[in-house]
Amino acid sequence: MSRWEPDARGRLERAALELYSERGFEQTTAAQxxxxxxxxxxxxxxxxxDKREVLFGGAQLLEGAFVETLAAVPAAVGPMDAMASTLEALSDFFADRHEFARRRQAVIAANVELQERELIKLATLTAALSTTLRGRGVGEAAASLVAEVGVAVFKVGFERWLRAEGGALSSFLREALLELRVVVGPPPR
Structure with missing residues (x-):
């Protein structure tokens, strides 16, 4: 093996996903x-x-992108609209990763330990978004609600996108957000 190879992280991600799909997560070692x-x-x-982190190595990058995008939305934009704008902007993050994301999610769905790790990742993202919203002047309760709702919309839209044969993630996120707005209805007067 050479001392330096380009795109080592990407190669490790692809190799891990292949092996997890072929052999299962538990039966695959870091050495393999x-x-x-x-x-x-x-x-x-x-x-x-560890071998789990190959599937979650991009979590901090994604969280950073979410936080930076949300923080950059003009202050005059309300919290829920700022979250919707953030979700729309971040759909490009996944533009060329549909098949990888689909295979990754299948591996996670087959292992309880990985499902727990995924939930931790989403909880960490929610906390970071809530903190960012508070930094935008949103009150504690509202920031928590908007962050939770934003992550729920992302999760629902993302899962639908993974099941689809094509299409942009943004359209699935918009659809999930629209459904939420229909369910919630107009604000009380």
Whole structure:
């Protein structure tokens, strides 16, 4: 194996997903992932703490993108509209990752430990969004509600997008948000 190979993280992600799909998460080792990627086990651990993190390595990047995008929405925009704008803008984050996301979600759905990790990731994202909304001057309760709703809309839209044969994530997010607005109805007078 060479000392340096380009796109080691991407190669490890792809190799892990292939192996998890073929053998299952529990039956796959970090050494096998590294070997499939043409890298050393040491390189694997330089990039990931354990074999779970290969599936969740982009969580901090996604959270950062969510927070930065939400913080950049003009202050005059209300909290829910700011969240909707953020969801719309972030759909591009997944533009070329439909098949990868679909396969990743199938691996997660087949393992309770990974499902728990996914829930932790979503809870961390919700907390970060709530903090960002409070930084925009939104009250504590409203910030928590909007963050929870935003993540729920993202989750529902994302799951629908994964089941679909095509289409932009943004359209599924808009559809989920529209359904939410219909269910909630007009504000009380």
């Amino acid at each position: 992932i590294a070997e499939r990627a043409g890298l050393s086990e040491r390189t694997f651990f330089r990039h990931y703490a």
